[in-house]
Amino acid sequence: MTRPPTAAQRRVIDAADPVTGRVRGTEAQLAALVKRGLAFRHPRPPHDHFLTPAGHRARDAEPTAPSESEAPAAGGVFAARIGGEEAAPKSGPARLREVRGAWQGLLELRRMTHPDGAMDRPCAWERTHLVQAAALALEAAGHPPAEPDSEEGYRVRATPQPEAVAVREPDGARLRACAATLEEAGWQVGEYTEPRTRVRYLLASPRRA
Template sequence: MPRPTTAAQRRIIAEADPVTGRLRGTEAQLAALVRLRLAFRHPRPPHAYFLTPAGHRVREEPAEAVPETAPVETETGVFAARTGTEREAPPPGEDAAARAREVRGAWLGLVELRRMTNPGGDRERPCAWERAHRARAVAIALEAAGRTPAAPRREGYRVTESPQPDAVEVGEPTADGVRACGAVLERAGWLVSEHGDGRTGRRFLVVSARRA
């Protein structure tokens, strides 16, 4: 299997977005990773580069596999999925259009990962990464479809772990909001069932990954 051969390439892989695997670097650096089959260029604008499954495996190698001479830098502005459970509000003055582009890019990255890793290139159901990171994957699907995550002093969806195995729960303040989230997630390939709390009247979804 092709592997990166330079410290710069290893650094770029290590600094890939933790959710989507999106890469940052010069065009020449990223093209070299494509040739090594550790990255791919998304066919749609803005034609961003993302890690392939082989690239993800390289990033997950033990830290000692990376020479100590490789620079360690803290990257700012890394995309983070919003589950609605964050304790801090979005940054003041956040550019809503820029955030929407980032979320859309994250969703397209997941769709491409489905194509590359699911049997038969199936884009209609969650891939292994999504099943392993259910809360973040569900949050990306919801926000990419225009749903608003909850935040301090703002209502919206919340994605939390479920007592049921291999599932998460999604809540919204209103029953209509819960149903709208359910419709989004069904279109995104997730299995969704609606439930209610008999004591509080709260409605919520139990969401799990659709398998072959």
Template sequence: MTRPLTAAQRRLIEAADPGTGRLKGTEAQLTALVKRGLAFRHPRPPHDHFLTPAGHRAREAGGEPPQKEPENPSPGDPGGPGGVFAARVGGETVPRAQGEAARLREVRSAWQGMLELRRMTNPDASTDRPCAWERTHLVQAAALALEASGHRPAGPEGEGGDGYRVRDTPQPDAVAVYAPGPDALRACAETLEGAGWQAGEYTEPRTRRRYVLASPRRV
């Protein structure tokens, strides 16, 4: 279960600038929000603090962070922004209590928060290419871009596992995306390219299985 926010933390989140998510508070208060994944410290002077996508969702929820979703089974996956939201990478078991409409709203909010994070942290305020957080959370970032565009993640093995799957690769700056059939694979590549990634189709030498290799575009 997610630890409840203190009254002071709720007030800080509720008082954040509605447009930028800029926060004001003591260094200790802001650091506590950073540790919870609800805020980040801007890397450039004056090093102000802003709400993360998870922080924006907490604000929409009345100052309380959403419950953490179960960790997905992908090895090495760092989880969602602040560990509060996790885009579905494919293969995980989905909680039955969450309806499709609620999930769509959550994903849409997470994607809008990610675009705002790009605007606030990319050197030129660009939203058309991944930011530093995405480059250090490749699997989650690619999965969020796919899920936010309407692609369906694969279910657990043997349970309708016919959607996309995003997985780590030996390359430090790339992920592999698998999808059922050439059309679905091509659609995933087009979505990632539109979200600021470089994507190309390849074939695994041993299995002959086709996949998309994607990495965040830098310029």
């Protein structure tokens, strides 16, 4: 059985970027994570280090038998506002900084994972996290998400269609603004009408080229 990460390694893993998985630390710390298969060194400059799938699992797992002298890990995994959540994070300067940091991290992930270094179209992570990726683009652009007890604001939801999410926003002007934001973020967007309710909504898919 693989030994769990040391306390020092857990601190590095827990501090990894919530979107890209990029880790920072001393050369010795990063080399140790690579040796244990918890991180890898990207072959392209600036040769940053990123968590492997095993590293992500280690970050999500509960630490085992922590020392009383160790402070608990701060914070949780970042999640963009999809609209209508019951336990949504509060808005404010701290949340704004967190969202902007996650968006910049996502752009960096695009640059690092696309062969041509392009940042204007979604990457593989976004294609496997459609709702979160679309919601992050909207929240980072300043669109207000719907609150649990309100009809106003955007709501991003999964659909039966492959690689497509639905975005609903009761205000027509704000719905079109959401469409413009997603298109600028590299998504293909179409506006449709519910046959029975006549409510307008968006279908958005990550653009491939």
